[in-house]
Amino acid sequence: MPLGSEVLRLDRVGKRYPMGDVIVDALVDASFTLNEGEAVAILGPSGSGKSTLMHLLGFLDSPSSGEILFEGRPVAVLTESQRARIRAEKIGFVFQAFNLLPRLSVRANVALPLAYHGSPPADAADRVSRALELVGMTNRAHHKPGELSGGQRQRVAIARALVNEPRILLADEPTGNLDTKTAAAILDLFKELNRLGRTIVVVTHSPEIAANFRRQLHVRDGRVTEGGSA
Amino acid sequence: MNRLFSGVGNGFAEIWGHKLRSLLTVSCVMLGVASMVLTTGFMEGFFKNWEDSLQDQGGVEKIFVTAQGVKERQEPFAAVSPGLTLADARALRALVPQIGVISPEIDAARPRLARKGKTFEGRRGARVMGVTNAILEINRYEVATGRAFSELDLADDSEVILIGSKIRETLFAPGEEPLGAFIDFNNRPFRVIGVLRKYERLWGDYNTLDWKNEICFVPVTTMATKIQRSDRLSFLNFKAVDISLLREAVDAGANVLAQQHRGIIDFSVRTNEEQLASFASTKASFVIGGSAIAGVSLLVSGIGIMNLMLASINERVREIGIRKAVGATPFNIFSQFVAEAVTLSLLGGTAGVAVAVGLIKVLATTLPPGSTPLLSPSAFVVGFFFSVAAGVMAGIYPAIQAAKLDPIEALRYE
Ligand SMILES: Nc1ncnc2c1ncn2[C@@H]1O[C@H](COP(=O)(O)OP(=O)(O)OP(=O)(O)O)[C@@H](O)[C@H]1O
Ligand SMILES: [Mg+2]
Numbered sequence: 001m002p003l004g005s006e007v008l009r010l011d012r013v014g015k016r017y018p019m020g021d022v023i024v025d026a027l028v029d030a031s032f033t034l035n036e037g038e039a040v041a042i043l044g045p046s047g048s049g050k051s052t053l054m055h056l057l058g059f060l061d062s063p064s065s066g067e068i069l070f071e072g073r074p075v076a077v078l079t080e081s082q083r084a085r086i087r088a089e090k091i092g093f094v095f096q097a098f099n100l101l102p103r104l105s106v107r108a109n110v111a112l113p114l115a116y117h118g119s120p121p122a123d124a125a126d127r128v129s130r131a132l133e134l135v136g137m138t139n140r141a142h143h144k145p146g147e148l149s150g151g152q153r154q155r156v157a158i159a160r161a162l163v164n165e166p167r168i169l170l171a172d173e174p175t176g177n178l179d180t181k182t183a184a185a186i187l188d189l190f191k192e193l194n195r196l197g198r199t200i201v202v203v204t205h206s207p208e209i210a211a212n213f214r215r216q217l218h219v220r221d222g223r224v225t226e227g228g229s230a
Numbered sequence: 231m232n233r234l235f236s237g238v239g240n241g242f243a244e245i246w247g248h249k250l251r252s253l254l255t256v257s258c259v260m261l262g263v264a265s266m267v268l269t270t271g272f273m274e275g276f277f278k279n280w281e282d283s284l285q286d287q288g289g290v291e292k293i294f295v296t297a298q299g300v301k302e303r304q305e306p307f308a309a310v311s312p313g314l315t316l317a318d319a320r321a322l323r324a325l326v327p328q329i330g331v332i333s334p335e336i337d338a339a340r341p342r343l344a345r346k347g348k349t350f351e352g353r354r355g356a357r358v359m360g361v362t363n364a365i366l367e368i369n370r371y372e373v374a375t376g377r378a379f380s381e382l383d384l385a386d387d388s389e390v391i392l393i394g395s396k397i398r399e400t401l402f403a404p405g406e407e408p409l410g411a412f413i414d415f416n417n418r419p420f421r422v423i424g425v426l427r428k429y430e431r432l433w434g435d436y437n438t439l440d441w442k443n444e445i446c447f448v449p450v451t452t453m454a455t456k457i458q459r460s461d462r463l464s465f466l467n468f469k470a471v472d473i474s475l476l477r478e479a480v481d482a483g484a485n486v487l488a489q490q491h492r493g494i495i496d497f498s499v500r501t502n503e504e505q506l507a508s509f510a511s512t513k514a515s516f517v518i519g520g521s522a523i524a525g526v527s528l529l530v531s532g533i534g535i536m537n538l539m540l541a542s543i544n545e546r547v548r549e550i551g552i553r554k555a556v557g558a559t560p561f562n563i564f565s566q567f568v569a570e571a572v573t574l575s576l577l578g579g580t581a582g583v584a585v586a587v588g589l590i591k592v593l594a595t596t597l598p599p600g601s602t603p604l605l606s607p608s609a610f611v612v613g614f615f616f617s618v619a620a621g622v623m624a625g626i627y628p629a630i631q632a633a634k635l636d637p638i639e640a641l642r643y644e
Contacts, residue, residue, distance in 0.1 A: 060555055061638040081559040088557020099552045099641060116557035160556065 006072065007168060007199055008034040008057055013066035015052050015222075026052040029066070030224040032217065034201065036167075039194040041210035042203045043227070044219035050203045051096055053219060054172045057201065058093045059083045088116040092161030094171035096203070098153045100145040100160075107132070107141040110159045117164060131159040134189055136182075150177040158186065168199045175209060187212055248542065252574060255538045259578025259617045260585060262531030266524035266613035267586035271603030273520045277513055278604055282431070283438070284505060285370070291330075291473050292368060293480055294500045295466040295487065304494055311494035316454065316461045318490050322468060325486050328479035330471040333368045336360035336453045337464040338416070343446065345401040345413040350444075356397065358415060358446040359464075360453020368467055371442065376409045376424030379449050383423075387452040391420035395428035396443040416457055420448060466497075476501060524613070531578075532620035539571060539628035550632050551640025560633035567632055571625020572618065579617040583610055 015027040026049045034040065034057075044050050055061040056068060059075055068075045070086065078086075087093070092113075100109045111128045114121070121127060132138045135155035145153055154177045161169060169190070175183035187209060194200045202213065210216050216227045246252075284290070295318075300308045319334040341358035343350040350356045363378045365371065373392065383390050391413065393401075402408050412419040429439035437443075454461040470479035484499045491497065550563055590603050 055638050058555070060641070061636070081561065084554065084557050084559040084562075087555065093555060095555075095641075099548075099555065101549055101552055112553070113556040116553070116559070116562055164557075 005036045006033055007036050007038075007070070009069040009072075010056070011067045011069070013056060013063045013068060015049070015056065015061070016064040025222050027056070027063075027224075028222040030222075031066075032224060032226065034199060036199055037194070037197050038199050038215060039191070039213045040201045040215045040217060041213035042201065042217045042219060043205070043207070043210050046205075048219045049222040049224075050219050051172055052222075053224065054093075054170050054201070054203060058091055058170050059087060060093070084116070085118060088113055089118060089164060090167050092164065092166035092169045094154075094157050094161045094169075094174045096172040096176070098145075098157040100153060100156055102145055105142050105144060106137060106148070106156050109145065109156055110163050112160060113164045127163055127165075131163040134162060135159045135186070151179065151182060154178060155182070155186070158189075162193075166198070168201070169193065170201050172203045173205070174202060175204065175206075183209070251538055251542060255535050255574045255621075256578040256581060258531040258534030258538075259575050259621055260582040262528045262620065263579050263582025263613040263617040264586040264589070265527040266616065267583060267606075267609045268589060268603060269520050269524045269527075270606055270609035270613070271586070271590050273516055274604040274606045274609070277509075277516070279431075280509060284502065284509065289469075290502050290506050291470045291476060292502055293468050293470065293476070293483060295468070295483070295497050296500070297462075297464070297496060298498045300494055300496045304496075307492075308494055308496060311491040311496050313491070314463045314466055314487075314497055316450065316463065318463070318466055318487055321486050321490050322466075322483055326479060326482045328471055328475040328482055330469045331364045331367050332466070332468040333362060333364035334450050334463050335365060335465040335467065336450055336458055336462070338453065338457055341446075342416055343397065343401065343413060345411070348401050350397055350400045356444060356446060357441075358391075358448060358453075360450040360457070361447045362450055365447065365467075368469055369442075371447075372427040373424040374427040376422070378424060379447075384449045384451050387455045388449060389418060389420045389452060389456070390423045390449065391415060392424045392426060392447040393422055394426045394443045394445045396440070397446055398425050415446070415448065418456065476503075528613075528616050528620050531617065532624045535571065535575070535621050536624035536627060539567065539625055540631075542628075546632075547635065547640045550635050551637045551642075554635070554637035555641065564629045564633040567629030568622065568625050571621050571629070575618045575621020575625075578621065579614045582617060583614060586610075586613075 010030050010032055013027060013030045014025065017024040017026055030053060042050050042053065052061070056063055059068075059070075059078075062076070070078075075083065101112070104112070107128055110131055111124065114124045114127065129138070132141055135158050137152065137155050137159060140148060140152060140156075145156065148156065154174065158171070158174055161171065171190075174190075175186055178186060190200055190202065191212060200213075202209075204210055218225045218227045295314065297314045300311075316334055319332050322329055323332055336359065338358040338360070341356050343356045343358065359365070362384060366373070366378060374395070376392070378392065379390070382388065393408065393413070398408050401413055402411070408422045408425055411422050413422060414420070426443070426445070429442040430437050431439045448457075450463075468479070468483065470476045480499055480501060487497055487499070488495060550558075553563060587605065590605055593603060
């Protein structure tokens with residue numbers, strides 16, 4: 001896939017949560033295109049719809065209106081299995097809430113996406129080790145998530161998103177729980193990955209972090225606007 | 231293949247992760263299989279016992295001819311019939327090729343057995359029958375020591391006697407040699423030429439085969455000429471050469487007898503078929519009843535598994551969401567749940583079979599021989615197959631439910 005070609009496109013995408021009498025419009029008419037090799041920061045106040053938008057980008061949720069296209073194909077027409085396949089092989093997702101499996105060790109958590117890869121790489125074990133090394137969690141490989149600090153869990157979640165070497169990395173506040181030094185290291189990792197051609201979308205509250213990304217999207221009350229430097 | 235394997239691996243991890251839940255599931259299947267195997271085992275034991283006693287009465291190929299009163303319209307002519315005699319046995323032998331063994335039998339009216347002042351009382355008194363060696367074959371008697379009758383014994387109306395084990399125990403002291411000794415049968419001395427095997431099938435304390443031990447045989451000819459003083463037979467039993475020739479043998483036999491008796495039907499010809507039919511119908515109803523019991527127990531175990539699987543899904547909704555989010559397809563999730571169900575069912579099934587075998591072994595030593603359950607391979611196969619099937623079926627429904635969940639919906643689940 002050549003650099004600059006279209007990866008994801010949103011066409012007037014909306015997400016509406018009917019909550020009894022109240023209707024929450026978490027996302028309204030979001031339209032933008034994400035190209036191969038881009039590095040994007042998503043900014044916005046709490047509750048503005050950033051996570052909602054990320055879930056839609058990772059096919060974890062379906063829009064209430066509008067259309068999402070992946071490599072030019074509408075996601076809605078893909079089968080559940082096809083979407084799972086793309087998630088497994090092309091998209092790495094870092095959840096705001098980490099979402100690690102509590103009963104599995106750190107290593108097993110990181111290895112999880114490899115089990116669902118269509119053609120699991122022969123060097124699966126090495127890849128897990130490398131991913132753990134990238135986030136500096138090698139010494140905690142055999143711990144359970146419950147035995148880790150918030151920041152450590154966050155790093156495990158990042159390692160899991162990287163283990164399949166996905167072309168697209170979607171990270172929902174990946175540095176929220178990290179100290180400045182570790183956050184900087186993770187940011188450097190993302191920048192390096194982007195330099196190698198990966199598409200990266202990162203949600204952040206911090207304008208300083210956002211400043212590291214060439215493109216910024218602002219979300220306010222569910223509306224997405226393009227912004228230069230914050 | 232690899233996907234299935236990862237499902238199986240996850241299944242194992244999950245089983246280990248929830249030891250109590252897995253134990254309960256395994257117990258459900260185990261109880262289902264064990265009760266199935268035990269129920270079937272008891273049924274098979276019961277029918278085996280019954281079938282054996284049918285065989286002891288001569289088996290299915292046996293045909294019974296007994297003297298009986300003539301019909302009213304034949305009464306004026308009844309006297310022209312010579313009745314059931316030894317001549318009938320010879321005629322049947324000569325004229326009906328479908329007949330194998332023929333056993334003419336005279337039951338002594340009021341036999342008295344005595345020796346050196348001892349008499350035999352027994353439960354129903356002694357029974358002495360005039361027979362040929364055919365009765366040994368038809369009614370399954372074995373001569374334990376000594377010999378059966380010879381041609382000469384029958385031809386010479388010899389005063390020789392074969393005695394049952396109970397008779398020997400009563401009339402002879404332990405260790406005393408009965409062979410060659412004389413015992414009085416209706417005040418005539420008869421020389422003992424053989425002792426019959428001791429038959430035993432206990433029903434509690436009661437030996438259901440005691441009647442076979444309280445019997446004596448003398449040559450039918452001796453009985454006719456010296457004791458009864460007529461060659462009227464009490465019974466004339468014969469066997470068809472083969473079970474497939476049973477009907478033909480019955481019909482041909484009845485025709486020959488009618489001819490012999492000058493058309494007077496003063497005899498009846500019966501077979502074991504009725505008993506066999508009642509055996510078959512009882513067995514059928516027991517099999518249905520037993521299967522229903524076994525089926526219900528399997529169903530209960532299936533519901534148990536299903537319940538545990540559903541509970542585990544609710545508990546694991548978030549996990550399903552996470553797995554789907556990192557790329558698990560519905561099939562991956564599905565196969566994980568099925569693998570789990572299959573593993574637990576197989577474990578439970580194996581444990582159930584082991585428990586059933588153990589119980590049957592223990593029961594075999596504690597229960598009286600007549601009522602012990604049998605180890606039936608078919609019950610194992612059926613029980614095992616059904617338990618695993620029930621487990622898998624029970625696993626499939628929750629597996630489909632689990633596979634259908636939307637990842638983000640599952641992840642929002644609290
Ligand atoms: N399942 C849901 N049902 C109803 N409303 C929801 C649901 N999920 C999100 N919302 C609402 O949608 C809006 C956007 O939520 P979202 O999680 O996208 O915000 P966010 O920008 O990620 O906030 P934060 O920075 O705090 O993570 C919020 O008002 C939230 O209450
Ligand atoms: Mg959020």
